[in-house]
Amino acid sequence: MIELNIKDSSEKVRVNNIFCIGKNYVDHIHEFANPEIPKEPVVFMKPNTSVITNNGKVGIPELNGAKISNDLQNEVEVIIVIGKDTHKVSKENAFDHISGYAIGLDLTLRDIQAYEKSKGLPWTTAKGFYSSCAVSDIITKDKISNPLDINFGLEKNGEKIQTGNTSLMIFNIPTIINYLSHIFKLVEGDLIFTGTPSGISTLHSGDKLHAKLEDLVDLNVQVE
Secondary structure, X not given: OOEEEEOOOOOEEXXXXXXXXXXXXXXXXXXXXXXXXXXXXXXXXXXXXXXXOOOEEEOOXXXXXXXXXXXXXXXXXXXXXXXXXXXXXXXXOHHHHXXXXXXXXXXXXXXXXXXXHHOOOOOHHHHHOOOOEEEOOEEEHXXXXXXXXXXXXXXXXXXXXXXXXXXXXXXXXHHHHHHHHHHOOEOOOOEEEOOOOOOOOEOOOOOEEEEEEOOOEEEXXXXX
Protein backbone atom coordinates (compact mmCIF):
# COMPACT_ATOMS: atom_id res chain seq x y z
CA MET A 1 0.00 0.00 0.00
CA ILE A 2 1.46 3.34 -1.10
CA GLU A 3 0.61 6.35 1.05
CA LEU A 4 1.49 10.03 0.71
CA ASN A 5 1.83 12.53 3.52
CA ILE A 6 -0.39 15.58 3.63
CA LYS A 7 1.77 18.59 4.47
CA ASP A 8 1.15 20.05 7.95
CA SER A 9 -1.16 17.17 8.82
CA SER A 10 -0.97 13.75 10.44
CA GLU A 11 -3.28 12.36 7.77
CA LYS A 12 -2.17 10.42 4.71
CA VAL A 13 -3.59 9.67 1.27
CA ARG A 14 -3.58 6.14 -0.08
CA VAL A 15 -2.54 6.17 -3.75
CA ASN A 16 -4.91 4.39 -6.12
CA ASN A 17 -4.69 4.90 -9.89
CA ILE A 18 -2.13 7.15 -11.53
CA PHE A 19 -3.19 8.89 -14.73
CA CYS A 20 -0.77 10.97 -16.80
CA ILE A 21 -1.40 13.54 -19.50
CA GLY A 22 1.21 13.74 -22.26
CA LYS A 23 1.87 16.58 -24.70
CA ASN A 24 0.11 19.23 -22.62
CA TYR A 25 2.58 22.11 -23.03
CA VAL A 26 3.40 23.48 -26.49
CA ASP A 27 7.06 24.19 -25.69
CA HIS A 28 7.59 20.56 -24.64
CA ILE A 29 5.91 19.23 -27.78
CA HIS A 30 8.41 21.19 -29.88
CA GLU A 31 11.28 19.28 -28.23
CA PHE A 32 10.32 16.28 -30.38
CA ALA A 33 10.44 15.52 -34.09
CA ASN A 34 6.64 15.46 -34.47
CA PRO A 35 5.34 18.72 -32.92
CA GLU A 36 1.67 18.09 -33.65
CA ILE A 37 -0.69 19.63 -31.08
CA PRO A 38 -3.14 16.96 -29.82
CA LYS A 39 -6.86 17.52 -30.33
CA GLU A 40 -7.73 15.73 -27.09
CA PRO A 41 -5.68 14.74 -24.02
CA VAL A 42 -3.02 12.06 -24.48
CA VAL A 43 -3.51 9.64 -21.58
CA PHE A 44 -1.29 6.93 -20.17
CA MET A 45 -0.99 5.30 -16.74
CA LYS A 46 1.63 4.25 -14.23
CA PRO A 47 1.27 1.47 -11.64
CA ASN A 48 1.03 2.83 -8.10
CA THR A 49 4.02 0.67 -7.20
CA SER A 50 6.15 3.03 -9.32
CA VAL A 51 5.81 5.77 -6.66
CA ILE A 52 8.75 7.10 -4.66
CA THR A 53 8.48 9.99 -2.24
CA ASN A 54 10.64 12.86 -0.99
CA ASN A 55 14.35 11.98 -0.67
CA GLY A 56 13.80 8.79 -2.66
CA LYS A 57 16.13 7.40 -5.30
CA VAL A 58 15.39 6.75 -8.96
CA GLY A 59 17.25 4.24 -11.06
CA ILE A 60 17.16 2.50 -14.40
CA PRO A 61 15.97 -1.11 -14.04
CA GLU A 62 18.44 -3.90 -14.72
CA LEU A 63 17.71 -7.16 -16.49
CA ASN A 64 20.24 -10.00 -16.63
CA GLY A 65 22.86 -7.74 -15.11
CA ALA A 66 22.48 -4.87 -17.59
CA LYS A 67 20.51 -1.64 -17.51
CA ILE A 68 17.57 -1.72 -19.90
CA SER A 69 18.03 1.92 -20.97
CA ASN A 70 20.75 4.47 -21.63
CA ASP A 71 18.55 7.57 -21.44
CA LEU A 72 16.70 8.36 -18.22
CA GLN A 73 15.03 11.79 -18.48
CA ASN A 74 13.22 14.22 -16.20
CA GLU A 75 9.71 15.64 -16.58
CA VAL A 76 8.43 17.89 -13.78
CA GLU A 77 4.65 18.08 -13.44
CA VAL A 78 1.86 19.45 -11.26
CA ILE A 79 -0.21 16.61 -9.81
CA ILE A 80 -3.94 16.68 -9.11
CA VAL A 81 -5.15 14.57 -6.16
CA ILE A 82 -8.72 13.31 -6.48
CA GLY A 83 -10.73 13.48 -3.25
CA LYS A 84 -13.88 11.50 -4.00
CA ASP A 85 -15.62 9.34 -6.58
CA THR A 86 -15.57 11.24 -9.86
CA HIS A 87 -17.62 10.08 -12.83
CA LYS A 88 -19.01 12.14 -15.72
CA VAL A 89 -18.14 15.42 -14.04
CA SER A 90 -18.63 18.75 -15.80
CA LYS A 91 -15.81 21.27 -16.16
CA GLU A 92 -17.78 23.63 -13.92
CA ASN A 93 -17.82 21.11 -11.06
CA ALA A 94 -14.33 19.66 -11.58
CA PHE A 95 -12.63 21.50 -8.72
CA ASP A 96 -15.17 20.07 -6.24
CA HIS A 97 -13.60 16.65 -6.80
CA ILE A 98 -10.03 17.71 -6.04
CA SER A 99 -8.63 17.31 -2.53
CA GLY A 100 -5.16 18.68 -3.16
CA TYR A 101 -2.10 19.07 -5.33
CA ALA A 102 1.51 17.91 -5.38
CA ILE A 103 4.64 18.34 -7.45
CA GLY A 104 6.10 15.29 -9.13
CA LEU A 105 8.50 13.82 -11.62
CA ASP A 106 7.44 11.60 -14.50
CA LEU A 107 10.78 9.85 -15.00
CA THR A 108 11.06 8.46 -18.50
CA LEU A 109 13.30 5.98 -20.30
CA ARG A 110 13.37 8.04 -23.49
CA ASP A 111 15.12 5.50 -25.72
CA ILE A 112 12.63 2.81 -24.68
CA GLN A 113 9.75 5.20 -25.29
CA ALA A 114 11.06 6.09 -28.75
CA TYR A 115 11.23 2.40 -29.65
CA GLU A 116 7.74 1.76 -28.29
CA LYS A 117 6.36 4.72 -30.25
CA SER A 118 8.03 3.53 -33.46
CA LYS A 119 6.37 0.11 -33.12
CA GLY A 120 2.98 1.42 -32.00
CA LEU A 121 3.45 -0.20 -28.59
CA PRO A 122 2.29 1.02 -25.16
CA TRP A 123 4.67 3.22 -23.15
CA THR A 124 4.36 1.17 -19.97
CA THR A 125 7.99 0.05 -19.73
CA ALA A 126 9.31 3.53 -20.48
CA LYS A 127 6.96 5.30 -18.08
CA GLY A 128 5.90 2.77 -15.44
CA PHE A 129 9.09 1.19 -14.14
CA TYR A 130 9.79 1.16 -10.40
CA SER A 131 10.82 4.66 -9.16
CA SER A 132 9.49 6.37 -12.31
CA CYS A 133 6.86 8.29 -10.33
CA ALA A 134 8.32 10.69 -7.77
CA VAL A 135 5.68 12.52 -5.72
CA SER A 136 5.96 15.21 -3.05
CA ASP A 137 3.81 15.59 0.02
CA ILE A 138 0.28 16.73 -0.80
CA ILE A 139 -0.93 20.25 -0.16
CA THR A 140 -4.66 20.69 0.41
CA LYS A 141 -6.52 22.59 -2.28
CA ASP A 142 -7.29 25.54 0.00
CA LYS A 143 -3.57 26.42 -0.07
CA ILE A 144 -3.81 27.40 -3.77
CA SER A 145 -5.97 30.41 -4.62
CA ASN A 146 -5.86 29.92 -8.40
CA PRO A 147 -4.90 26.44 -9.65
CA LEU A 148 -5.02 27.74 -13.23
CA ASP A 149 -2.01 29.98 -12.55
CA ILE A 150 0.59 28.01 -10.58
CA ASN A 151 4.34 28.38 -11.07
CA PHE A 152 6.48 25.26 -10.81
CA GLY A 153 9.93 24.11 -11.81
CA LEU A 154 12.88 21.77 -11.50
CA GLU A 155 16.54 22.18 -10.62
CA LYS A 156 19.22 19.63 -11.46
CA ASN A 157 22.34 19.85 -9.31
CA GLY A 158 21.33 23.39 -8.33
CA GLU A 159 20.72 24.61 -11.89
CA LYS A 160 17.21 25.50 -12.99
CA ILE A 161 16.31 23.37 -16.04
CA GLN A 162 12.50 23.44 -16.19
CA THR A 163 9.99 26.21 -15.44
CA GLY A 164 6.27 26.15 -16.09
CA ASN A 165 2.92 27.65 -15.23
CA THR A 166 -0.41 25.86 -15.34
CA SER A 167 -1.89 28.74 -17.36
CA LEU A 168 0.13 27.42 -20.31
CA MET A 169 -1.52 23.98 -20.38
CA ILE A 170 -3.19 23.00 -23.65
CA PHE A 171 -5.85 21.15 -21.64
CA ASN A 172 -6.41 22.84 -18.29
CA ILE A 173 -7.32 21.16 -15.01
CA PRO A 174 -11.14 21.23 -15.41
CA THR A 175 -10.83 19.94 -18.98
CA ILE A 176 -8.59 17.06 -17.85
CA ILE A 177 -10.97 15.98 -15.09
CA ASN A 178 -14.00 16.30 -17.35
CA TYR A 179 -12.30 14.20 -20.04
CA LEU A 180 -10.94 11.47 -17.75
CA SER A 181 -14.13 11.17 -15.70
CA HIS A 182 -16.22 10.48 -18.81
CA ILE A 183 -13.92 7.61 -19.84
CA PHE A 184 -12.91 6.25 -16.43
CA LYS A 185 -14.35 6.35 -12.95
CA LEU A 186 -11.91 8.25 -10.76
CA VAL A 187 -11.75 7.51 -7.04
CA GLU A 188 -10.30 9.03 -3.89
CA GLY A 189 -6.52 8.83 -3.96
CA ASP A 190 -6.16 8.88 -7.74
CA LEU A 191 -3.28 11.04 -8.96
CA ILE A 192 -3.27 12.91 -12.26
CA PHE A 193 0.05 14.10 -13.68
CA THR A 194 -0.83 17.10 -15.85
CA GLY A 195 2.08 17.32 -18.29
CA THR A 196 5.57 18.81 -18.42
CA PRO A 197 6.99 22.01 -19.91
CA SER A 198 10.21 22.09 -21.95
CA GLY A 199 13.59 21.37 -20.41
CA ILE A 200 13.79 17.59 -20.45
CA SER A 201 17.33 16.28 -20.11
CA THR A 202 19.30 13.08 -19.73
CA LEU A 203 20.04 12.18 -16.12
CA HIS A 204 23.16 10.51 -14.77
CA SER A 205 24.08 8.67 -11.61
CA GLY A 206 24.53 11.09 -8.72
CA ASP A 207 22.31 13.83 -10.16
CA LYS A 208 20.22 15.60 -7.54
CA LEU A 209 16.77 16.83 -8.55
CA HIS A 210 14.76 19.48 -6.69
CA ALA A 211 11.20 20.11 -7.88
CA LYS A 212 9.10 22.94 -6.48
CA LEU A 213 5.46 24.04 -6.59
CA GLU A 214 5.75 27.76 -5.91
CA ASP A 215 6.80 28.08 -2.24
CA LEU A 216 4.18 25.58 -1.12
CA VAL A 217 5.83 22.19 -1.42
CA ASP A 218 8.98 20.67 -2.89
CA LEU A 219 10.47 17.31 -3.78
CA ASN A 220 14.03 16.01 -3.70
CA VAL A 221 15.23 12.84 -5.38
CA GLN A 222 18.62 11.48 -6.39
CA VAL A 223 19.60 9.36 -9.38
CA GLU A 224 21.30 6.07 -8.49
